[in-house]
Amino acid sequence: MxxxxxxxxxxxxxxxxxxxxxxxxxxxxxxxxxxxxxxxxxxxxxxxxxxxxxxxxxxxxxxxxxxxxxxxxxxxxxxxxxxxxxxxxxxxxxxxxxxxxxxxxxxxxxxxxxxxxAPNQHILPLVEHMVGEGRRRAFCVGSNYIWAWENNRIMREAILSHEGQIVAERYLPVGEIDLARVVDEIIATRPGFIFNTLIGTSAYQFFRDLRAACTSRGIDQVSAFPVASCSLSEPELEEIGPDAVDGHLSSSVYFATVxxxxxxxxxxxxxxxxxxxxxxxxxxxxxxxxxxxxxxxxxxxxxxxxxxxxxxxxxxxxxxxxxxxxxxxxxxxxxxTPRIGRSTAEARFDVVKAASAPVRPDPYLVQSMPRFAAPARATNLRLVR
Amino acid sequence: MTEPRVLQNFSSFVGHLVASDLRAADSLKATLERLGASLVVVPVVDGRATLDVPALRDDRDLLFVDADLGQPLELGEIERPPQVPVIGLVGVEAPSRLKTLIQIGATAFLRKPVQGAAVYSALFIGINGFLRRRQLESRLEDHERRRRGRRLVIKAILDLMQRAGIDDDQAYAILRRESMKQRLSIEDYCATVARTGRDVAFAGGATGADGRDASLNQRNQRSRP
Missing domain, CATH: 3.40.50.2300 (Response regulator)
Incomplete structure (x- = not known):
């Protein structure tokens, strides 16, 4: 039956x-x-x-x-x-x-x-890649919820362990599309790269606004302020549109071009x-x-x-x-299997780096996180008279 | 003084479970292993844990204590709470049981039956609460010791005022400068001066309001008993 x-x-x-x-x-x-x-x-x-x-x-x-x-x-x-x-x-x-x-x-x-x-399969390979490219100053911009909060904390830990620096950390409501202020701040602070944890419509608008702001100032956004994400995927590249789709980095276990x-x-x-x-x-x-x-x-x-x-x-x-x-x-x-991709004008990713074998998940980062948390702010020593 | 740094990775920690009902062991063990830690079940004989509490190490050990056992730990003659983080396991929410957890210094708790999903939070809050409390205790102890030493600071100021003909602010400035040179607190420095009978080296010291150098140790030597 x-x-x-x-x-x-x-x-x-x-x-x-x-x-x-x-x-x-x-x-x-x-x-x-x-x-x-x-x-x-x-x-x-x-x-x-x-x-x-x-x-x-x-x-x-x-x-x-x-x-x-x-x-x-x-x-x-x-x-x-x-x-x-x-x-x-x-x-x-x-x-x-x-x-x-x-x-x-x-x-x-x-x-x-x-x-x-898990984070050891996306954000940590991304940090390794950016540091390997000599980019140690990160500007973090994200949607205001746990994905961005926790990823930025992990980014801070990892980048400080490579003697890097978090230039700023900015959060916007999910769905926010007024991004002019944060784009201006990025250009003014000149980070080595932007770590993007914006999701959905906010992310698409951010890519468009950043590219437009850089172009209007004669800046090549891809080389001056590359954007690195752990959530950017092909359908989102199509949403960004042809003027701002290329040159973005994404850390992911899958790309359509695999x-x-x-x-x-x-x-x-x-x-x-x-x-x-x-x-x-x-x-x-x-x-x-x-x-x-x-x-x-x-x-x-x-x-x-x-x-x-x-x-x-x-x-x-x-x-x-x-x-x-x-x-x-x-x-x-x-x-x-972690991979790093760079977006193309055709709204796809070129795989620029890939792990040689599947990586064991480490959801609590037991194998890679320092025992003690990084200080919230680096200590600044000041000469006093 | 800076805040203690937050401990966030619990790998290589050893949890010692003191409980009457060992059903908690399974979920605790599974979650601790995911966190890179381990669990040891402590035998309880006649309501007492067979555990050498003073031998535990604060950088490696933590205790899970079942409040329903009453007070199962041997704390020694001075009844000092364990010097490692303690996480309570709460079954009966009665004041007498909860009071026991306060007495043994618990800084977090897990409800019984233990849910694996709650363990990371309990560890995070329990261990960091313990580290923070221990730092506060250490600061309090330091302040107490320094408070007791203030008497010798006053004595040293008066002595220097008398010998050097300077006012109390100048005397204090000299003592402070000398203590900093020797990398001692001013209380410890004055205690050393009092104990050894050593003169305060105030050459090139504070300058008086009239511009007169207060360095008098060459012209105002005085033997001490």
Whole structure:
């Protein structure tokens, strides 16, 4: 007898300030789900898609509705604030969130499997790259929430350990597009590079405004004030527009230009399934990985009971578009391959550096963070009479 | 004095769990290992922990103490709280149990049953709270010692005023300068002067209001007992 399809929640803000990336994530998850159903007709999955519209408060409401309806596995969330909003609901209903985005670390919830990059897989390789280029003075600008706060703290620790300097740290509300003041400040302070943790529309406007301000002053922005991000992806490059799209650095475990047979197959299947876009992103690949792993873990476990599925997930090695991916059973984060990309005029990334093998996740930076925090401000000695 | 630096990486710390109900050990152990730390379960015999508390090291050890055990630690004759961070495990929220945690110097707590997600915060607040409190205790002790030494500072000022014919501000300035030269607090410097009977070397010292050099140690030598 054919079994009833197993319902899987998909929790993505396909509208709102970061909808471009979130729609690519939803597409990645839906593609993996369709591929799973095609190859496992005896373990069919049925997607139940909900859209919080980018409103943090809506995430917990919709997650609770999904879980109350009997769903035990949900793939979703993009921002860390939304993930932290829904975790209590997953604890209450003993369900599992498959979180498919890079994030700032310092979390290992027993109710979450993390398939995006941990900080040792994105921000630390970025710092190494910038320091290697001789750029040690960072201007940090970000959206005012945990992703930017924590990444800037890690940036400060790492750059100070290389005898660098944080020129300034500025935060703007999510969705803010009035960026003239911060752009002027950047040009006035002349940092070695800009560390960008703005998300969504704020980020796109920032790239446009910075490029325009530099051009009007006769400054070559790419060489004078390169922008380095851990969240910039291809669909976002398209949003920035042709005048300001090139020359930006991004640290990511996946770019559409990664040369693997599985990536070629993934890109082709994605383009065929979603001709209207958005273009594939690192988080779309992480969502694809999450749904692939979930499907295979469900088949291996023979049940949707979360402890059994978690144990099964930690035994699977997936041939993902970025290369081999496996889950670390200690942290339930993924081994992933860090890369540095530079954006092109065609809204893609040239991979300028890549790790030779997947890197073990270290969400608490136990292996790389100094024992004591860096002082909030460097001590300035002043000659007194 | 600067604030103590915030400790944020707990790798190589050893947590010692003193508890009656060892269900807490599983979730604590799993989370501590993710943080690069480890857990040792301390046997509890007749309600007492078999643990040499004074031998614990503050740069490596921390204690998880189950408040439901009452006071299970051997603190020695002077009943000094452990000199390592203590994180309480709270089951029964009764004043008598919570008071025990205060007495043994707990700076953070975890509710039972222990949730892995709460452990990092408890460690962060507990260990840094301990470091901050210890620095404050050390500063207090230093201030107490210096307060006791003020008597000798007053004595040294009076002595110098009398010998050099200068006012108290000038005498204080000389003593302060000499103590700084010797990298001592002014209290310690004056205590040394009093103990050794040494003259204050005030050559080239403070200049009086009339421009007269207060350096009198050559013309106003006085033998001390």
């Amino acid at each position: 054919r079994r009833q399809p197993l319902r899987i929640g998909l929790l993505f803000s396909s509208t709102g300030p970061y909808s471009v990336v979130a729609r690519s994530m939803l597409n990645g998850a839906l593609l993996a789900l369709a591929e799973h159903n095609a190859s496992h007709p005896d373990c069919e999955l049925e997607p139940v898609v909900v859209n919080p519209g980018g409103e943090t408060g809506q995430y917990a409401v919709l997650a609770t509705e999904l879980l109350k309806s009997g769903i035990r596995h949900v793939v979703g969330c993009y921002t860390s604030s939304s993930r932290k909003e829904v975790i209590p609901a997953f604890e209450k209903h003993d369900a599992l969130l498959w979180y498919p985005s890079h994030y700032e670390g310092f979390e290992t919830s027993s109710q979450v499997i993390y398939t995006g990059a 040369e693997t047979p599985e990536n070629r197959r993934f890109l082709s299947a994605y383009a065929q399934a979603f001709p209207a876009g958005p273009t594939v992103s690192a988080d779309a690949e992480a969502s694809y990985i999450a749904m692939k792993l979930l499907g295979r873990a469900l088949v291996a476990a023979g049940t949707d009971a979360i402890e059994t599925v978690k144990a099964a997930a930690a035994t699977i090695e997936l041939d993902a578009p970025q290369g081999p991916v496996l889950i670390d059973p200690d942290t339930m984060h993924a081994f992933l």
